[in-house]
Amino acid sequence: MLLGTYAPKLDEKGRIILPAKFRDELGDGVVLTRGQERCIYVFSNEGFAAQHDKIREAPLTSRAARDFLRLFLSGASSEVPDKQHRITIPPMLRDYAQLDRDLTVIGAGNRAEIWSTEAWNEYYAAQEEAFSNTEEEVIPGLF
Template sequence: MFRGSSSHTLDNKGRFSIPARFKEDIRASGSDALMISSLDGCLVAYPLEEWFKIEEHILSLSEKSESMRRFRRLFVGGAHECPCDKQGRVLIPPDLRSKAALEKEIMLVGVLNHFEIWSQGKYAEEVEKMEIDLQQAEVRNEIAKLRL
């Protein structure tokens, strides 16, 4: 499971180093590659085994609405298989870097079965939004259901 967050730097080619704690989870899926797509203003990175579960689930849904077709087109159609190199780095393709406004400084955020890749500025904004949301009773009640 992917947990925790850390700041990283993209090199000139658009590569970042996978933290050791994430490498174990990626290798546990039987491959050194990730499937990366864009969602919610960031990139989402899944080990291949987890990605294949998502694809199967999407295929099993009977929902054929226009918005679901559009989502599948953008989320699955925009995904890239990104292998880890021998130094444990992953190259993020230019179109994905552009979609998430990734430049030099990035944040990796573990979200259990995947991790997110954020520009540091956008992630700071996301944290601020959550702090504001926590002031709302409805949000606090939803979080309380987690029994934290």
């Protein structure tokens, strides 16, 4: 399970070093793709295959499912970390997530997410109060 918040830097070649705590799960290879809220989702190869299998179960007749699948898969890129545990973020995904040098990488359970630090801070500030006020009805059985 991927957990925590990290602050790697994007180098001039568009690479980041995977957080050490993520390397066991992501060290053999990752799939990067567009995430929601303009972040980048980072899945293990197995995690991406499982996610794809779930998406494929949606009916082909559903326009929303087709749209989601197209955007999700057309932005996907398979990457293998180098010996320094760096992965390259393709330019198209860097543009999509508006990444600059300062990044925030979070563990989100079955995936990691790469955010521009500015976008993450804005998202966090906007969501923190709602998180604090979450009631049982939102996630039944949570508390």
